[in-house]
Amino acid sequence: SVASINAGTSTGDAITTTEAVDATLTGANDAVDASGINFTNVNTADLTGGALSGSDNADTFVLDAAGLKANEILFTAINSLVNAEGGLDDVTGMAGIDWTLTANAGELSSTPYQFTGIETADLVSQTLSGTDANNETFSISTTANAVNVNDIDFTSVASIDAGTSTGDAITTTEAVDATLTGANNTVDASGINFTNINTCLLYTSPSPRDGLLS
Numbered sequence: 001s002v003a004s005i006n007a008g009t010s011t012g013d014a015i016t017t018t019e020a021v022d023a024t025l026t027g028a029n030d031a032v033d034a035s036g037i038n039f040t041n042v043n044t045a046d047l048t049g050g051a052l053s054g055s056d057n058a059d060t061f062v063l064d065a066a067g068l069k070a071n072e073i074l075f076t077a078i079n080s081l082v083n084a085e086g087g088l089d090d091v092t093g094m095a096g097i098d099w100t101l102t103a104n105a106g107e108l109s110s111t112p113y114q115f116t117g118i119e120t121a122d123l124v125s126q127t128l129s130g131t132d133a134n135n136e137t138f139s140i141s142t143t144a145n146a147v148n149v150n151d152i153d154f155t156s157v158a159s160i161d162a163g164t165s166t167g168d169a170i171t172t173t174e175a176v177d178a179t180l181t182g183a184n185n186t187v188d189a190s191g192i193n194f195t196n197i198n199t200c201l202l203y204t205s206p207s208p209r210d211g212l213l214s
Helices: none
Strands: 004-007 021-023 031-034 037-040 045-048 062-064 066-072 075-078 081-083 090-092 100-102 114-116 120-129 137-140 148-151 152-161 169-172 178-180 187-190 192-197
Touching: none
Parallel strands: 004 037, 045 075, 062 090, 081 114, 090 120, 100 120, 120 152, 137 169, 152 192
Antiparallel strands: 021 031, 031 037, 062 066, 066 075, 137 148, 148 152, 178 187, 187 192
């Protein structure tokens, strides 16, 4: 009948499991609920394939070579599908890991993990891919390497492959300049190399000027 455990201020406190155990973030750093126990001041947690869920507050998820760091806890051996739940939830990627959209808003997939309920994502200069079956609209501004698509605000995006669907579009919230690359359906704008794009709107009305295409 353990209600809660405070692991203390040491830096190696760990949760381990003997079978798959689901866990839920609380919204506070170093805190998680698992097996009906509220754990605080925890540093690592091995869920043996159990699912990790977010809280109704803002949660942060950071890809790590050893696993997934969520609210400063390093989780290992978790189910690859992570539901961030409510709040303004953020994902930070890592070098060598590209990302793919799904048909649904707030969903984002990578090789190690697939997220739902995400509002912001830092791709650390990696590639974002659209779907082949759905048309995506990529909204950009003069902010370099930033784009909004499927209700997710992305930063540090190096390139975007919109996929083979035929209605993929770039829109802008202000006048944005763009440069053709010499290849069909490809354009550079806001520091992002876009491929498989079908339409590109470089202005919004009213605007002090239209974006320039070169």
